[in-house]
Each structure stands twice: as structure tokens, then as C-alpha cells.
Amino acid sequence: MTAPHSIPFALRRASAGSEGLTMIQFKLLGPVQLHVHGKIVDLGPPRQCSLLAALLVDPGRPLSIDTLIDRVWGDSPPVAARDAVYTYVARLRGLLTEATAGTDAPPVQVNRGSGGYLVSTPPGSVDLWHFMDLVDRARATDIDDPGRVEQLAAGLNLWNGSAMTGLDSEWARRLSESLHRLKHDVTADWADAEFRRGNHSLVINRLQTALLDEPLAEGLQERLIRAYFLNGETAQALRQYELTRRLIADELGADPSPSMRELHSRILRGDPPAMEAPVPPTVTVRAESTGHRPRGLAVAPDTLPLAPLGFSGRDTELATLTGMLTDDPAPRPVLVTGGAGVGKTALVLQAADCLRDQFPGGLLYADLADGSSTTPETVLGRLLTALGIPADAMPENLAERVNLYRARLARRRALVILDNAATEAQIIPLLPAGGASTALITSRFALGLTTVRTFVLHELSRTQGLQMLVATVGRARVLPEWEDAGTVADHCSGIPLALRAVACRMTARPHWTFARMLARISDEQRRLELVSYQALDMRASLDLTFERLDGIAARLFRELGRRMPGGTDFTAPELPGLSADEVEDAMDRLVDAYLLSEVGRDDTDRTIYRMLDIHRIYAKHLGD
Incomplete structure (x- = not known):
């Protein structure tokens, strides 16, 4: 498979020994802090601290008041948010001037220009940018150069927990998640470099610590298993594989990746795993520079909802769909279509989650279900906001929004999820045009779009339905009543929404047997009631389809x-x-x-x- 495109960091190289780095240190890779001569400076209340972090992420770049309000408060700013920004800026100016007065470093200043507020900092004084610079330099180094592993290790050592701990805005959360994924990539890159040097025990120690925070980081788990094996600890490698396999099954309802299963087979055969040259990790955070100062940190947008837990029974469909999006450098959009409750959204979200590394430019999501907020203009406004367009630069009319949207996507490799589309007119303005970005679309109707590839998602077979029941209800209850459970699955017509509703009802009633469920669901008068459970409403899902039928089709x-x-x-x-x-x-x-x-x-x-x-x-x- 072709390696995912890696977006370079264009940062000014900061000297690791500069006075600015040693005297004044802004910390974003952990709790947001300012250290001056090694002492922590009180940055004031959380919102004031959040405002400083918002400025430090884009040093030297003016940020409008609206952008700052969005980063600090998100969608629920107070009525007096602008006044609060003015107050926080005034306090920060005085605080920073006083805190850095006794240093020989260039002054830290918060200034206001025509484009908004900006902060100027000494070179190398923001740990985030120092980390990015070290990673950039390491990736530009030959894979066998000792400096590569040293720079990666130095970058990882700058971290002190989760990025921007203590900030609670949606912007901070998304940026922290993006940086967290980058940290995992860099950790994997560091481990690969240490493997080449034969430092297997060193890899074990760091990965054990890293996996305490994120045990489902499958790439790191695979490298830990490899490290145990290469270090001569075969039994521990096999135990770690089994622990990881159970964790993935319990938490995600899935199997380990093909590469991890292949590693397991090699260990069982006593065949040392091949030492491959590391592939540069996908970069989800980038910076652009003008002159010698970084213009800002452009976070790859990720507005994707969480993929559903317990996803099962669709391995073939998932492999086909992900293949359709990776078989070409510029894949055509794919329309996933099928009946109500058949699992289109679940499949698409699972596929997008699997393809994160293939689309480093970001994952965008829009729900096109009927409503005043799903007109093309409104949806484009939300997508452009996610792509970094501030409110004061948002085009007013549809044509200008489409042009700007497509221009932004043409410069990156992003995946756009357009969920619950009903008509071609909804979709066409939202499709990327040119470049490597593409779209995944779901609809409960067969649509006549000639510019997309169509993937029809059918109902589950009886075997797949039983797999879903096993994944949710558990083997201990399904296997003794295999035939009755299969007939229950048949009465769900192979529709995953109906199967999940039945499975959740069985889970909530541990004293129920499948024989009891079968006796009830066989009654057609009660079946629609039994294939709905709380939010899993089969009748409501069918209502959405029926309501869009014309009069003759509805009568028929x-x-x-x-x-x-x-x-x-x-x-x-x-x-x-x-x-x-x-x-x-x-x-x-x-x-x-x-x-x-x-x-x-x-x-x-x-x-x-x-x-x-x-x-x-x-x-x-x-x-x-």
C-alpha cells in the first residue's frame, strides 16, 4: 500500500541552547504553564490561560476576536465575551511584562493589529513548536543516522501528560486529540529507529508507559509485542498479544490488524519479524511560515462522530469500502446506499476511522437529514469553519462558498462524510473537486449521481446476524440456543438496527432466553415493538423513508x-x-x-x- 502523504512542518529552526528556550518556556504539551528561570508563573484564571494558549498556538499570526472567543468558549460564549477578551489581554500584557522583565530574551508581547491580537515569543520558547521542529528535523534525517532517534526522543521528552490539560473548550479538545495522535506516531517512529539499533529493552520501557494512557493504540501494542520477541521474551510477547486481542475484542468488537496477526504467526513459528524501514508517520498538525516566524498551527479538522462500538458482521463490506477509497491517489467519491437501519452510517464511520492515516488533511462530517440547518449554504458554512475560515471571512452566497470549500480541499487529502443525503441537489455542492480529497456519502435512496461510485449495502445473512448477537449478548447465552437465536435473527429481516435493538433488550433482561424472545417476536402484532429499543427505533427509521414517498408510491x-x-x-x-x-x-x-x-x-x-x-x-x- 502506498504510504500516506506526509505534510511537512515549515518552522523556523530553533536553537536548543538558545537563551529564550532556557529562560522563558511556554508549556502546551501538558498543563498550560509559563516557566521563567525554571519557576512557574501564575497565568491567572482558566479562561485567561485558555486565551494565552490560543495565541501561543499561532505565534506571530493575528487572531480576530471572534476566533479567540470560539477557541476559549466554543459555541456557548457569555454575553460579555468581547469585554472578557479585552480584560484578559490587558491582564496578560501586564503579567508577561512583569514575569519576563529579568531575562535577556526578547520581550513577550501581546499586540493588536488590523487582523486582531497576536503574541510574539522568543525563538524556541514554546514547547509545542520545539517538539514540531525536532520531529521535522528527525524526519529529514537518514533512517540509520543516530541523530534521528535522539531528536525523536528529545521531542517526546518535552511531553508532560495530555496536551493543554485544564482547557475545556471544543477547540482545545480537538487540538489535544490531534496532537495526541501525532505523539503516538512519533513514538512509533522512535521505536522503529531504536529497533534498528537493537535497543529492544529501551523500547519496552517507553511503550509500557505510553500504553498506560492509550491501551487501544494498536500500532504501539504491535511494537511492544515485537520488542518482547526481539528481546528474547517470547512468552511475554505471546501474553501481550493475547491481552491486546481481548482488549480490542471487548472494547471495539473487532479483531487485531492483519499486521499484528502476521506478527503473532511469526512468533509462533519462531520466525524473527522483518525489520522494515519506518514509514514517515502521517502528520495531522502542520505549520506554515512566512519569513522566520511560524504563521500558525493548522490542525487537521476532525469532526467525525465516534464510530459505533460493537461493530461486527461487516468485515467483507468494510474491506471493500476502504479499498474503494485507497485504490487510487485521487479516489472518486463513494455513495453507500441501502435500506433503513441497514447500517450505512455505522459502516461509513468505521471505514473513516480505519482510514485516518490515509487522509492526513482531516475528516469532515455533515449530517444532511432534513431540517433548516441542512441547506447547502449552511452545511458549507460549518465545513468551512472546520477548515479554519473565520466568521468574518465567510462568503455570503452559495457559489462563493463552494469555490472556497473546493479550493481548501484541493490543497489537502481530506475525507468528507455526507450522511443521510436524500437528493442529488444536496450532495453536488459538497463534493470535493480536484486534488486528493474525496467524499463518503450515505443515502437510503438510490441516487443518480454519475460522478460517484455506488456501494449498495444489503441486509445481513443469518450467520452475520448471529455474529452480531454473539458480539452484543455474548457467546454464553447465544450458543446454547443457537437455532432459536438464528430464528430471532431471521425475524429481524437481517436489518442491523433491528438486531441491535433485540440484542440490547436481551442484554437489559439477562433472565430472558432466546426461546422466550422467539415466542414474542414471532407474533407479527408485536414485532415492530420488539425490534425497537429506546433510541434504536426501527419504526422511526422506516418513518423517515416512508415520509419521502410520493402519494402513489405510499398508497401502493x-x-x-x-x-x-x-x-x-x-x-x-x-x-x-x-x-x-x-x-x-x-x-x-x-x-x-x-x-x-x-x-x-x-x-x-x-x-x-x-x-x-x-x-x-x-x-x-x-x-x-
Whole structure:
């Protein structure tokens, strides 16, 4: 697989021995602090401290008051936020002047220009930028150069916990997460460099510590297993693999990566793992410079919701979808389409999570479900904000927003998730154009977009449904009642939303058997109730599809529910007042909405259709 594109850091090289670095030190890679001559300076209340951090992340670059308010308070600023900014800036000016007066370093100043407020700091005095500079230099060094591992280690030693500890804004959280991922990448790069020097025990010590904070960092776990094996601790390597395998299964409902499984096989064979040249880690944080000062830190945006826990039964589909997005340097957008509750969003989020390293330019997410906040203009406004466009620079009309959005994406390799699209008109303005960025789209309708590749997500097989029940309810309850559990899965029509609802209901009622659930779910009068549980509402999901049907298709759908017995195939019925062509067209629209499926042709060349039992029962009881 082609290595992900690495975005370089363009920073001024700071001398590690400069007076600015030793006398004045701003700490962002841990609690936000100022050290002067080794002593901690009180930076004032948390919001004031947050304002200073917002400025230090972009030294030398003016930040508007709106940008500062967003970084400090997020979406819920106080009414007097502007006055608070003025107050905090005045206090910081006095505090910084007094704290740094006894040093020979250039003064630390907070100034205001035409573009907003900016902070000037001595070269090398901000640990974040010193870390970035060391990483940049290490990556530019030959893989066997001793200086490479020394610079990586020096950069890692600057960390003191999680970045920007104590700041609670959404901006700080996202930046901290981005830096945390970068730290993991650098730790992996350092471990690879130490492997080449034969320092396996040193790798073990650092990775054991790193994994205390993030045990699900699979790349670090794999390197720890490798280190144990190369250090002659085969039994410990196998124990670590088993611990990691169980952790991934319990927390994520998944298996270890193919590379970790291959490493495990090598250990069992006693075959030393190959020592590959390290691939430069994907950079999710970058800086641009003008002249000798850094212009600012551009965080790769990540607005992706968390991938659902307990994801299972879709290994083949996941592999196919991720392959469609990585088989070309500039992949076409992919439309994932399928019926209500079939798991489109879950699959797409899981795929995006797997592809983070392939899209270092960021992961953007927009929910296009109906509402006043999902017009193309509004959605583009949110996406442009995530891409760093401040409110005072936001274009007013749709065409200008589209142009700016596509220009921003053309300069990076980003993945845009457009969830719950209903029409082509919603999607087209939001598609990247040119460059290496692309989009993943979900829709419960078959759409006629010629510029995208389509991936149809079907219902689960009985075996896949049982896998989902095992992953959620547990083997101890499913295996003794395998046949009954399989029939329960059948009654869910292979729809993951319905299966998850049943599984959650069983988990909440540990005294229930699958025989008891089967007796209840076999009753069609109760089935829709039983395949919904709290927020997992199968009926509500089908409502969203039904509400978008036109009058003729909705009437036809109701009639099919009333007329057709379960488990039978059928051709288009006759309806009073409608011609055969009108009925056929309406049947096509139901197929497009995944409420029917075409399964063949009869002897007279008429289309044969099939309806899932849950769809039939829903249609039968509409209006009850």
C-alpha cells in the first residue's frame, strides 16, 4: 500500500541552547504553564490561560476576536465575551511584562493589529513548536543516522501528560486529540529507529508507559509485542498479544490488524519479524511560515462522530469500502446506499476511522437529514469553519462558498462524510473537486449521481446476524440456543438496527432466553415493538423513508402490506384508478427506496419483487 502523504512542518529552526528556550518556556504539551528561570508563573484564571494558549498556538499570526472567543468558549460564549477578551489581554500584557522583565530574551508581547491580537515569543520558547521542529528535523534525517532517534526522543521528552490539560473548550479538545495522535506516531517512529539499533529493552520501557494512557493504540501494542520477541521474551510477547486481542475484542468488537496477526504467526513459528524501514508517520498538525516566524498551527479538522462500538458482521463490506477509497491517489467519491437501519452510517464511520492515516488533511462530517440547518449554504458554512475560515471571512452566497470549500480541499487529502443525503441537489455542492480529497456519502435512496461510485449495502445473512448477537449478548447465552437465536435473527429481516435493538433488550433482561424472545417476536402484532429499543427505533427509521414517498408510491406500499402474505414473491398488483405503467413506475420508486427488491422475471417477462417481513409488517400497520 502506498504510504500516506506526509505534510511537512515549515518552522523556523530553533536553537536548543538558545537563551529564550532556557529562560522563558511556554508549556502546551501538558498543563498550560509559563516557566521563567525554571519557576512557574501564575497565568491567572482558566479562561485567561485558555486565551494565552490560543495565541501561543499561532505565534506571530493575528487572531480576530471572534476566533479567540470560539477557541476559549466554543459555541456557548457569555454575553460579555468581547469585554472578557479585552480584560484578559490587558491582564496578560501586564503579567508577561512583569514575569519576563529579568531575562535577556526578547520581550513577550501581546499586540493588536488590523487582523486582531497576536503574541510574539522568543525563538524556541514554546514547547509545542520545539517538539514540531525536532520531529521535522528527525524526519529529514537518514533512517540509520543516530541523530534521528535522539531528536525523536528529545521531542517526546518535552511531553508532560495530555496536551493543554485544564482547557475545556471544543477547540482545545480537538487540538489535544490531534496532537495526541501525532505523539503516538512519533513514538512509533522512535521505536522503529531504536529497533534498528537493537535497543529492544529501551523500547519496552517507553511503550509500557505510553500504553498506560492509550491501551487501544494498536500500532504501539504491535511494537511492544515485537520488542518482547526481539528481546528474547517470547512468552511475554505471546501474553501481550493475547491481552491486546481481548482488549480490542471487548472494547471495539473487532479483531487485531492483519499486521499484528502476521506478527503473532511469526512468533509462533519462531520466525524473527522483518525489520522494515519506518514509514514517515502521517502528520495531522502542520505549520506554515512566512519569513522566520511560524504563521500558525493548522490542525487537521476532525469532526467525525465516534464510530459505533460493537461493530461486527461487516468485515467483507468494510474491506471493500476502504479499498474503494485507497485504490487510487485521487479516489472518486463513494455513495453507500441501502435500506433503513441497514447500517450505512455505522459502516461509513468505521471505514473513516480505519482510514485516518490515509487522509492526513482531516475528516469532515455533515449530517444532511432534513431540517433548516441542512441547506447547502449552511452545511458549507460549518465545513468551512472546520477548515479554519473565520466568521468574518465567510462568503455570503452559495457559489462563493463552494469555490472556497473546493479550493481548501484541493490543497489537502481530506475525507468528507455526507450522511443521510436524500437528493442529488444536496450532495453536488459538497463534493470535493480536484486534488486528493474525496467524499463518503450515505443515502437510503438510490441516487443518480454519475460522478460517484455506488456501494449498495444489503441486509445481513443469518450467520452475520448471529455474529452480531454473539458480539452484543455474548457467546454464553447465544450458543446454547443457537437455532432459536438464528430464528430471532431471521425475524429481524437481517436489518442491523433491528438486531441491535433485540440484542440490547436481551442484554437489559439477562433472565430472558432466546426461546422466550422467539415466542414474542414471532407474533407479527408485536414485532415492530420488539425490534425497537429506546433510541434504536426501527419504526422511526422506516418513518423517515416512508415520509419521502410520493402519494402513489405510499398508497401502493400500504396495499402491498395488506395484500401480500409473508415469505412470498409477487408481481406488480393492479390498483383502481392507476394504469399498469403508473403502478410499475411506483414499484420502481419503492425499489429505489429499498422497500422492495427485484428478484427476477416471470414467464411473461414481468418483474418479480420481494418484500422484507419487517417492511411488510410496517406497511400493513401504517395508520394503526
